[in-house]
Amino acid sequence: QSALTQPPSASGSPGQSVTISCTGTSSDVGGYEYVSWYQQHPGKAPKLMIYEVTKRPSGVPDRFSGSKSGNTASLTVSGLQAEDEADYHCSSYAGINNLVFGGGTTLTVL
């Protein structure tokens, strides 16, 4: 499977909203309701932020939300805060117990 496509960078000012896209194909993003998003601060392990397109694990602020349309999934961060500055990675189930990740997006809080 090819990697999912994410923009290399995104940015926003504190308090603003920013949306990060994740584009795949009908064999992964478009074919299943199993898109996840992970936040990763420098030198740290990834942290699950969204799973099954829209669900938030316990403890993740509701400022983080997920959606999907066709072959493109999106992560929206509302009310940006300084601690949201990190890399964000999307992943999708791609059938037969396979997963595929995107290339990652670096979010900068201006």
Place this chain on the structure above:
Amino acid sequence: QGQLVQSGTEVKRPGASVKVSCKASGYSFTTYYTHWVRQAPGQGLDWMAIIDPNGAGITYAQTLQGRVTMTRDTSTSTVYMELSSLRSEDTAVYYCARGTWDHMDVWGKGTTVTVSS
């Protein structure tokens, strides 16, 4: 909540093999899937393999087929990932992670593997 503790940094020559361990604690080891994911320096995440809760089903990324082997020891709640025929492109941080077949909710801190002559 669960914790995954990984083995330490490895430095290997090209062509060698490396075996990384991942010990689970604080949860029922045989209730969750376990994944291996790697991240080359400055790059995104790269999914490698998954083992199901029963330990009977293992799936490897097509790009690594034939070079990667995932095993587990339920008596010690430890999962292993062995990568053979190492090349410089395998230099990365290797993570184990707990989850379902489609997402990972608990991650180890990562094991740095450097392949260099």
